[in-house]
Amino acid sequence: MTSEAAFPANFLWGAATSAYQIEGQPLADGAGPSIWHRFAHTPGRVANGDTGDLACDHYRRFEEDVALMADLGLGAYRFSVAWGRVLPEGRGSVNAKGLDFYRRLVDALLERGIAPMITLYHWDLPAALHDRGGWLNPDSPAWFADYAQVLFRALDDRVPLWVTINEPWVVTVPGYLDGELAPGHRDPFEAPRVAHHLLLAHAEAVAAYRSLGGRHRIGLAVNLEPQHPASPTPENQAAARRRDAFINRWFLDPLYLGRYPAELATIFGAAWPEFADADLARIRSTSDSVLGGSLGTGCATDFIGVNYYSRGLVRADPNTQPLGAIRISPENAPRTTMGWEVYPPGLTETLLWIKEHYGNPPTYITENGAAFDDPPPADGLVPDPERVDYLRAHLRAAHAALEQGADLRGYFVWSLFDNFEWAQGYSQRFGLIRVDPPNQARILKASARFYQNVIRANGV
Numbered sequence: 025m026t027s028e029a030a031f032p033a034n035f036l037w038g039a040a041t042s043a044y045q046i047e048g049q050p051l052a053d054g055a056g057p058s059i060w061h062r063f064a065h066t067p068g069r070v071a072n073g074d075t076g077d078l079a080c081d082h083y084r085r086f087e088e089d090v091a092l093m094a095d096l097g098l099g100a101y102r103f104s105v106a107w108g109r110v111l112p113e114g115r116g117s118v119n120a121k122g123l124d125f126y127r128r129l130v131d132a133l134l135e136r137g138i139a140p141m142i143t144l145y146h147w148d149l150p151a152a153l154h155d156r157g158g159w160l161n162p163d164s165p166a167w168f169a170d171y172a173q174v175l176f177r178a179l180d181d182r183v184p185l186w187v188t189i190n191e192p193w194v195v196t197v198p199g200y201l202d203g204e205l206a207p208g209h210r211d212p213f214e215a216p217r218v219a220h221h222l223l224l225a226h227a228e229a230v231a232a233y234r235s236l237g238g239r240h241r242i243g244l245a246v247n248l249e250p251q252h253p254a255s256p257t258p259e260n261q262a263a264a265r266r267r268d269a270f271i272n273r274w275f276l277d278p279l280y281l282g283r284y285p286a287e288l289a290t291i292f293g294a295a296w297p298e299f300a301d302a303d304l305a306r307i308r309s310t311s312d313s314v315l316g317g318s319l320g321t322g323c324a325t326d327f328i329g330v331n332y333y334s335r336g337l338v339r340a341d342p343n344t345q346p347l348g349a350i351r352i353s354p355e356n357a358p359r360t361t362m363g364w365e366v367y368p369p370g371l372t373e374t375l376l377w378i379k380e381h382y383g384n385p386p387t388y389i390t391e392n393g394a395a396f397d398d399p400p401p402a403d404g405l406v407p408d409p410e411r412v413d414y415l416r417a418h419l420r421a422a423h424a425a426l427e428q429g430a431d432l433r434g435y436f437v438w439s440l441f442d443n444f445e446w447a448q449g450y451s452q453r454f455g456l457i458r459v460d461p462p463n464q465a466r467i468l469k470a471s472a473r474f475y476q477n478v479i480r481a482n483g484v
């Protein structure tokens with residue numbers, strides 16, 4: 025296959041999942057429940073009453089699933105560790121059976137030449153820690169660093185890429201401000217403190233990784249979306265700037281610039297606390313250590329994981345507090361079943377924005393993909409042309425950023441499997457591979473074959 029867009033020789037091609045969304049059996053072998061186990065079992069919180077009790081049954085079927093990853097030719101697989109499998113109480117004694125599952129998964133991947141990228145936290149906080157205040161507790165960064173060290177000690181000899189926290193913004197805003205996701209809080213006084221503790225947790229985990237002599241690379245995965253005013257009025261332009269600070273800069277400015285965006289204090293008003301300068305110093309990564317490519321010292325973050333899905337088209341709206349802005353979808357624009365506009369140029373813009381604002385750090389697209397109403401399988405393959413078109417267009421957009429100097433190192437499709445889509449349960453299909461919880465059959469989609477060819481050609 026000749027490629028219009030050829031990627032660098034060592035470009036990393038992967039797919040991504042997360043523990044609660046695919047593993048099933050969240051309490052097996054001594055595991056402790058997470059806030060998502062509780063949330064999903066709370067009536068009315070998840071569509072159709074769906075839970076992750078079975079999901080894709082990956083906890084049992086992982087060897088079969090790794091064989092499928094090898095069939096696709098994946099160079100890497102991004103997955104998360106369920107904190108409560110390893111530390112059922114969130115801290116204290118290690119559950120050997122839980123840790124052993126992840127050892128066996130990593131070894132199965134390595135046997136097939138697939139590099140593991142482990143996400144330490146993908147939203148499933150042990151319920152026992154939530155009962156101690158969770159991310160609101162100032163001890164939470166230390167809890168997280170202690171948990172991270174258990175994984176570093178057990179697996180750093182075999183795991184080349186670590187992500188500390190997945191989408192701290194989503195942990196904060198849907199989790200503590202609008203209440204859509206676990207733990208379902210709605211408190212503007214809680215959200216900024218949770219965000220701060222998540223950033224400190226990232227910093228403490230990175231510092232622990234360095235102090236243990238971590239030999240590989242560790243980063244943070246953030247959801248980013250360019251914010252465009254719906255029309256060039258001063259009100260909409262100001263609203264887009266506020267939403268840019270609120271979504272895109274809330275976590276990256278402290279990490280790379282050592283300060284929060286000034287807009288956040290205005291947005292949150294009295295709910296925005298005074299944060300200690302020492303905390304911001306701890307959180308800041310020394311960009312020179314990133315640019316130098318050497319493993320950072322202190323809290324230096326080695327790479328940024330970008331989760332990109334769409335852009336925000338923004339209109340000022342004084343009724344939507346605390347932001348005073350809403351995201352709209354343009355008329356007649358192609359959209360996914362999540363209601364998100366298909367907007368590939370936003371990926372190029374996002375990658376170049378990181379290059380321009382944060383010193384061009386090494387970057388991985390740790391999630392990119394789309395949910396569509398896939399038709400049923402035909403002759404053993406699910407025809408999903410919309411997803412093939414989405415992936416092709418976004419890979420070309422990523423390549424355009426590479427050609428303009430972005431230090432893009434790899435791309436992970438979200439997701440390998442149709443899986444538990446949080447509050448939307450199993451109603452949204454993001455997978456390259458179809459999975460229906462009742463029968464658990466794995467059926468490849470045309471997008472899986474498309475991606476297999478992209479990997480073979482190292483281009484699109």
Ligand SMILES: N#[N+]C[C@@H]1[C@@H](O)[C@H](O)[C@@H](O)[C@@H]2O[C@H]12
Binds near residue numbers: 042045191445454
């Ligand atoms: N929604 N959506 C799909 C996808 C979600 O399934 C992932 O768990 C998150 O990391 C991120 O939000 C993106």
